[in-house]
Amino acid sequence: MKLFRCSSLHKLIGDGRSKAAVISDTAKSAIRDIVKEDLYGFRSFTGNQYTAKGNLLEDLAIEMSGKIRFRKLAKHVGRVSNDLITGECDVLDLERKLIIDTKCTWDIGSHPFFVDEALEKVKKAGYDIQMQAYMWLYECEVAEVDFWLFPCPVELTKDWDDREQLIDMVEAIDIRERITTVTIERDEAIIQKIKDKIPHCQEYYAKLYAERSKGKVAA
Numbered sequence: 001m002k003l004f005r006c007s008s009l010h011k012l013i014g015d016g017r018s019k020a021a022v023i024s025d026t027a028k029s030a031i032r033d034i035v036k037e038d039l040y041g042f043r044s045f046t047g048n049q050y051t052a053k054g055n056l057l058e059d060l061a062i063e064m065s066g067k068i069r070f071r072k073l074a075k076h077v078g079r080v081s082n083d084l085i086t087g088e089c090d091v092l093d094l095e096r097k098l099i100i101d102t103k104c105t106w107d108i109g110s111h112p113f114f115v116d117e118a119l120e121k122v123k124k125a126g127y128d129i130q131m132q133a134y135m136w137l138y139e140c141e142v143a144e145v146d147f148w149l150f151p152c153p154v155e156l157t158k159d160w161d162d163r164e165q166l167i168d169m170v171e172a173i174d175i176r177e178r179i180t181t182v183t184i185e186r187d188e189a190i191i192q193k194i195k196d197k198i199p200h201c202q203e204y205y206a207k208l209y210a211e212r213s214k215g216k217v218a219a
Helices: 006-012 025-040 049-056 058-068 115-125 127-138 163-171 188-215
Strands: 085-087 091-093 098-105 142-149 179-185
Touching: 006 025, 006 085, 006 127, 006 188, 025 188, 049 058, 049 098, 058 098, 058 142, 058 179, 085 127, 098 127, 115 127, 115 142, 115 179, 127 142, 127 179, 127 188
Parallel strands: 098 142
Antiparallel strands: 091 098, 142 179
16 A cells, blocks of 8 residues: 655545535645656656755754753664555664654744744644654654754855855854754644545545556557
8 A cells, every 4th residue: 555655644634515525626736646647757856956955954954953951862773664655764762762853944024933934834844743643653752853054055045145145144143043943742633634534535545546557558
């Protein structure tokens, strides 16, 4: 059966508009995209300069997340799966039953300096559901999402970008003021919803995959 990535679950576990619908239209659309990716390798989103910054500065973000907690943290390596989902968190602290996920924002305008703003970002991006899935997979009790604001690497900027805003203005802010953390407690109700919804998503995925496999033209 298909194992769905933790990062996609927020699109899959919502309720449909009709009580008779076991999965929502949003879930169906997301699953169609996943089938296309698995069959043909096509991805509608392959990254941009914002995601490139996050990838480039991930190690720095993890290092700084450790320093503010007076601990030495390292990138977690090791994907974990069960019968329904699969995922690999950024930082795993089993001693504290804690997961830490780091996010690098693009500029001052997009960085959530305020708690309610950070909460909005977490929910809009589905990080809250993703963290619940991680906590289930890794048997943890709490997850923390660290939003970091770092100067943009020059190589990621374009000629028309305002480097003063992307670099100089950021550097002028104390590093201790450039992090906002959202804490997410384990919620068994959300985890149960994942357990309830994903089998139906797996069935829909299998139906679509079989439909296209039967329709393939023999070479």
